[in-house]
Amino acid sequence: MLRLDQIHPLISGNKWFKLRGYLELATSLRKSTIVTFGGAYSNHLHAVAAACKLLGVRCAGVVRGERPSMLSPTLVDAAAMGMDLFFVSRKDYTEKKLPEMLLQQHPEHLLIPEGGYGPEGIAGAATMLAGVNLPMYSHIITACGTGTTLAGLVLGTTEKQRVTGISVLRNHLSLSDEVDRLLPDRRRGCFEIINGYHQGGYARHTPDLLRFMNEWYRDTGIATDFVYTGKMMFAVSDLAAHSFFAPGSHVLLIHTGGLQGNRSLPNGSLIFQ
Numbered sequence: 001m002l003r004l005d006q007i008h009p010l011i012s013g014n015k016w017f018k019l020r021g022y023l024e025l026a027t028s029l030r031k032s033t034i035v036t037f038g039g040a041y042s043n044h045l046h047a048v049a050a051a052c053k054l055l056g057v058r059c060a061g062v063v064r065g066e067r068p069s070m071l072s073p074t075l076v077d078a079a080a081m082g083m084d085l086f087f088v089s090r091k092d093y094t095e096k097k098l099p100e101m102l103l104q105q106h107p108e109h110l111l112i113p114e115g116g117y118g119p120e121g122i123a124g125a126a127t128m129l130a131g132v133n134l135p136m137y138s139h140i141i142t143a144c145g146t147g148t149t150l151a152g153l154v155l156g157t158t159e160k161q162r163v164t165g166i167s168v169l170r171n172h173l174s175l176s177d178e179v180d181r182l183l184p185d186r187r188r189g190c191f192e193i194i195n196g197y198h199q200g201g202y203a204r205h206t207p208d209l210l211r212f213m214n215e216w217y218r219d220t221g222i223a224t225d226f227v228y229t230g231k232m233m234f235a236v237s238d239l240a241a242h243s244f245f246a247p248g249s250h251v252l253l254i255h256t257g258g259l260q261g262n263r264s265l266p267n268g269s270l271i272f273q
């Protein structure tokens with residue numbers, strides 16, 4: 001398992017890698033503020049706030065939904081790290097409309113698409129495998145949301161590796177096309193996406209999933225998050241039980257981080273919370 005959850009106490013996992021290209025772009029374009037989008041428990045918002053604090057860059061986050069009377073722990077962290085929060089209606093959020101106030105306060109900004117999807121995101125994600133002895137592995141597996149991380153892995157590997165994404169979304173069947181769109185011709189289609197392990201949909205969970213995550217923690221000491229890595233491990237364990245991996249396979253699992261998001265679960269749901 002590639003433990004990207006352990007690279008830094010605050011900027012966890014794949015989000016850092018997806019961000020690096022955008023942060024370099026902001027510097028070269030002399031943009032004074034990074035602006036991006038996310039929900040109340042977004043790993044992406046959390047990582048952007050942490051990275052900008054470390055680098056001394058201003059940042060603003062557009063958050064889906066009205067401002068709640070009590071901010072989520074994720075948003076409390078983001079605000080404490082200096083992120084300016086702007087709450088917008090679900091409709092404006094879907095349309096990716098930036099609030100007037102934000103435009104006035106941060107006219108010179110660089111916009112990072114939700115989840116870091118885009119060419120800068122994938123180029124950064126491809127560097128996740130630096131330091132991995134790639135020829136050792138027959139399979140590489142990651143959870144996927146936007147598919148940017150998966151696309152980066154496809155860029156960073158060769159035809160010797162089977163690259164698999166476990167989708168955490170329900171009925172998002174255009175995901176393969178969206179991943180292909182990020183890839184150069186020669187690497188299109190060099191991956192597979194497995195649907196059916198979403199456990200009810202994005203950020204949904206089932207008692208089976210939480211039970212699995214607790215058992216897996218007990219067996220390995222590795223904590224997972226219920227939105228992404230828990231579903232990936234659940235899928236890998238189920239696939240292994242159904243002979244998905246031929247004998248002699250060497251499987252590299254990507255721990256993409258995201259543990260901060262477990263704070264949205266009721267206390268006591270996880271033994272490692």
Ligand SMILES: *Cc1c(COP(=O)(O)O)cnc(C)c1O
Nearest residue numbers: 145146147148149228256257258
């Ligand atoms: C965002 C995220 C992913 C999904 O990454 P995509 O590049 O959007 O597919 C996977 N795991 C964790 C922990 C994440 O926060």
